[in-house]
Amino acid sequence: MNARLRVLLVDDELAMRESLAAWLRQDGHQVTKAAGGLEALAELERQEFDLALVDIKMPGMDGLELLRRVKDAHPDTLVVIITAYGSIESAVEAMKAGASDYLLKPFDPEHLMLLLEKMARQRDLLRENSALRQRLNEGECIGFAGLVGQSPAMRAVFGQIEDAAPALAPVLITGETGTGKEMVARAIHNQGPRAFAPFVTINCGAVTETLLESELFGHERGAFTGAVKARRGRLEMADGGTLFLDEVGEISQKMQVALLRVLEEKRFQRVGGNQYLASDFRLISATNRDLPALIQQGRFRQDFFYRINVLAIAIPPLRERVEDIIPLAEHFLAYFAAQTGKANLVLDSRAQRALRAYPWPGNVRELRNVIERAVIVAQGSSVGLDKLTFLSPLPEADSSAMTLAEVELAHIRRVLKSQGGSVSATAGVLGIDRSTLSRKLKKAGLEPS
Amino acid sequence: MVPLGRVSATAAAVVAANLQALLGLNTLVVRPWPEPSPCLVPTRGQYDASLILRELAPEGESGALRLGLINHDLCLSFLTFVFGEAQLGGRAAVVSLHRLQDLDDGSRAPQALFLERLAKVGLHETAHVLGLPHCRAPGCLMRFSGGLAELDRLGLEFCPACQGRLAVGRARIRRGDVRAPFGSGPGLG
Numbered sequence: 001m002n003a004r005l006r007v008l009l010v011d012d013e014l015a016m017r018e019s020l021a022a023w024l025r026q027d028g029h030q031v032t033k034a035a036g037g038l039e040a041l042a043e044l045e046r047q048e049f050d051l052a053l054v055d056i057k058m059p060g061m062d063g064l065e066l067l068r069r070v071k072d073a074h075p076d077t078l079v080v081i082i083t084a085y086g087s088i089e090s091a092v093e094a095m096k097a098g099a100s101d102y103l104l105k106p107f108d109p110e111h112l113m114l115l116l117e118k119m120a121r122q123r124d125l126l127r128e129n130s131a132l133r134q135r136l137n138e139g140e141c142i143g144f145a146g147l148v149g150q151s152p153a154m155r156a157v158f159g160q161i162e163d164a165a166p167a168l169a170p171v172l173i174t175g176e177t178g179t180g181k182e183m184v185a186r187a188i189h190n191q192g193p194r195a196f197a198p199f200v201t202i203n204c205g206a207v208t209e210t211l212l213e214s215e216l217f218g219h220e221r222g223a224f225t226g227a228v229k230a231r232r233g234r235l236e237m238a239d240g241g242t243l244f245l246d247e248v249g250e251i252s253q254k255m256q257v258a259l260l261r262v263l264e265e266k267r268f269q270r271v272g273g274n275q276y277l278a279s280d281f282r283l284i285s286a287t288n289r290d291l292p293a294l295i296q297q298g299r300f301r302q303d304f305f306y307r308i309n310v311l312a313i314a315i316p317p318l319r320e321r322v323e324d325i326i327p328l329a330e331h332f333l334a335y336f337a338a339q340t341g342k343a344n345l346v347l348d349s350r351a352q353r354a355l356r357a358y359p360w361p362g363n364v365r366e367l368r369n370v371i372e373r374a375v376i377v378a379q380g381s382s383v384g385l386d387k388l389t390f391l392s393p394l395p396e397a398d399s400s401a402m403t404l405a406e407v408e409l410a411h412i413r414r415v416l417k418s419q420g421g422s423v424s425a426t427a428g429v430l431g432i433d434r435s436t437l438s439r440k441l442k443k444a445g446l447e448p449s
Numbered sequence: 450m451v452p453l454g455r456v457s458a459t460a461a462a463v464v465a466a467n468l469q470a471l472l473g474l475n476t477l478v479v480r481p482w483p484e485p486s487p488c489l490v491p492t493r494g495q496y497d498a499s500l501i502l503r504e505l506a507p508e509g510e511s512g513a514l515r516l517g518l519i520n521h522d523l524c525l526s527f528l529t530f531v532f533g534e535a536q537l538g539g540r541a542a543v544v545s546l547h548r549l550q551d552l553d554d555g556s557r558a559p560q561a562l563f564l565e566r567l568a569k570v571g572l573h574e575t576a577h578v579l580g581l582p583h584c585r586a587p588g589c590l591m592r593f594s595g596g597l598a599e600l601d602r603l604g605l606e607f608c609p610a611c612q613g614r615l616a617v618g619r620a621r622i623r624r625g626d627v628r629a630p631f632g633s634g635p636g637l638g
Contacts, residue, residue, distance in 0.1 A: 019527065022536075023527075023528075026577060027582065028583055082527075105527060106528055106529045107528055107529065108595070109530070109595045110595025110596055111595075113593050113595055114595075
């Protein structure tokens with residue numbers, strides 16, 4: 001449990017406000033003070049708080065009214081009402097209105113400490129719930145997070161995920177677009193000790209350098225034009241959890257230097273801030289670029305590469321693991337069928353053959369999209385070839401000038417490669433006897449390794 | 450060190466010795482100051498610790514660290530009682546002997562136990578002045594104690610992380626950067 005809370009202290013009495021704020025700071029909390037309800041609401045618009053400590057009796061907007069407005073606009077901010085002896089009815093009313101607890105002035109020191117610990121636990125639970133809700137919304141299951149595959153190449157990837165999960169070392173995931181790099185990153189997170197902490201993602205290729213800096217490091221109010229409110233960056237949000245840098249190959253050298261410093265010093269400053277903040281996150285990066293080649297060209301820093309590439313996982317493209325295509329297609333078919341209320345859909349044999357023959361330039365993401373569209377237009381219980389819409393032409397169209405034997409041989413070569421040269425495995429995938437395959441290979445002058 | 454009113458010379462000497470031995474601070478016990486009667490809260494029969502800190506180290510004034518010792522019970526406007534109180538990274542702290550002399554059954558604590566408690570609270574509050582916040586490490590002297598039972602469970606030592614922070618705090622004192630900040634901080638309880 002991270003015992004440190006971001007506290008908004010609301011009390012109209014200056015002496016009380018100052019001394020309680022000092023006490024909370026010395027207990028390690030980050031405290032912002034407000035002298036009344038309106039000032040408190042303005043602070044809540046500027047920044048996020050874990051806990052609001054609110055005096056019930058204030059001129060103008062009283063504590064109960066403030067409580068209702070906080071719960072309405074900032075439901076994740078916990079509110080504790082401070083009240084004097086003799087006004088217990090107000091405390092009960094506050095609890096009914098959504099207060100997490102109340103304190104009777106003056107507080108017993110031990111009671112105050114226990115209450116702050118309880119609020120830190122509640123804050124952690126809220127964060128965990130939010131992370132779980134996000135995962136459920138994305139239609140994932142906890143565990144291997146929807147990863148499907150039975151090819152030797154993917155089994156090797158699963159093994160690497162299991163090895164990487166308990167470690168805290170940075171991981172670099174490489175693979176073509178659509179191979180499921182983020183799914184692998186989530187699987188590492190979900191299998192590891194930080195599974196119930198936030199998994200925070202940022203696509204480094206989708207934003208400008210300035211925006212990326214602000215997104216990663218956060219900013220203070222007034223740091224730049226438009227920064228009307230202080231904002232936590234992804235580094236802060238990932239505290240205790242995992243930070244996933246997608247498309248890390250797109251980061252500028254300047255940002256690489258800044259991130260390298262964070263990774264080495266474990267602390268950073270918000271844009272426009274002068275206070276050092278600490279964040280304990282595990283870094284997972286992903287790219288479809290050839291980073292060693294970029295280093296050779298002087299476009300990627302070698303020191304940053306070594307720092308993020310402690311553990312490396314390479315995801316093979318779908319065309320190199322043909323035997324995963326149908327299990328993946330069936331997985332997506334069942335998922336989208338359930339989403340659309342079409343139970344028990346199956347792929348007919350022609351559809352299956354077409355799926356296996358297609359080169360999948362968009363990899364698993366493309367397969368998922370093809371199946372999603374097919375499910376939407378499917379009628380009855382079977383999905384046929386006519387329901388599949390591919391981005392690229394089917395290989396049959398390209399191979400119209402080839403003989404049947406040439407097409408067969410090209411397919412055998414492809415499957416053999418995906419099976420690491422294993423004749424038995426290749427025969428299994430092709431649905432023919434091992435002896436038949438051996439005969440065809442011999443006839444074509446191919447000697448399996 | 451500043452006795453506020455009548456305070457046992459043995460008690461002052463024990464705290465001074467511990468500050469010297471564990472924190473490496475040269476400690477001088479000065480002649481007692483009068484009891485800080487303006488800091489008395491008549492309705493509670495206790496002294497307001499935050500007001501005493503301002504008496505010990507007026508805002509903006511610089512000079513040596515000051516640790517007040519007082520026989521009376523201390524409180525804060527929002528806390529029922531405190532064993533002590535300090536300015537975080539500031540200049541002043543105060544420790545009350547009042548509750549440290551008791552046992553749970555209401556009888557007097559043995560002198561050795563009383564002096565050990567007093568040393569713990571004196572070190573804890575002075576470490577706050579050196580800039581140390583509360584610590585969650587079990588047994589560390591900077592861990593918060595809400596009562597005597599918890600205080601008695603603490604060792605007379607700082608965890609490694611707090612020892613590191615103490616070194617930084619002592620460096621600040623050596624630089625002579627000692628001023629009383631506005632407001633005051635928490636005590637051991």
